[in-house]
Amino acid sequence: MPKLKEDYTKQEKINGVVYNMSPSANYRHSIVNGNIYGKLREGLKGSLCLAFMENLDYRYHVEKNDDYVIPDIMVICDRKYLKGSAYTGVP
Template sequence: MAELKEDYRKEERINGIVYDMSPSADYRHGIVNSNIHAILKQHLKNSLCLSFMENLDYRYQPEKNNDYVIPDVMLICDRKHLKGGAYTGVPRFIAETLSPATALKDKTVKKEIYQAAGVSEYWIVSPKERAVEIYYLEQDNYILKYSYILQDDPEDIYYNADTVIYLREFPNITMKLEEIFENIEV
């Protein structure tokens, strides 16, 4: 019987440079992505839009090159741009969950990619800080509109766990701050 090789590598290609994304990030990264994805998926029932979590290449300049990134969570509504394991349209929403290995790239390079591509809403989520930054595309530039750090102690003056967040283009898709970080301990 042939031996199975452990040769699957998760990678992204930006400006012709391949970035190795293996090994996987901390388990909290996956919990946060799963929480956001599950909420999106629940609200997208009977919709033409689809939510993807860490499993679809986003080819952001298919007419120019074969570069791609793999967003942690991505919401797409134009299915004609789905082919095989890639999407070549413009996502309506992307969330990147920070890890020590990807934080700088998520906050700079990938943010610039999504901005240039016209992604209307971009979230940067930090499991470690239990924080969310929400950027809206306005006049071709991302503007930080909301920034939250979860405070889930009801006795604290800054308690905000029940704060409701919604997607700008999809106001029916709502989630509480505490739902994003469910099962993430401090």
């Protein structure tokens, strides 16, 4: 059975410690993120780079641990490290 929205919490794992990212940011935060994302996406047209807005895990030091963060906005130019819902390369 799918999780209900109330059951879903966004989390990040840093140095082995899991941090809840809930409650969600307010609407002002979303407006700012959307504006930044839009400008980045516009500026990246014609390049190999992609802009992502939330919901993409950045897994760093995968050779050492399974830590991850979920940046508000991320630009990725090396797509070979994109797998599923995560990016594991150098930002």
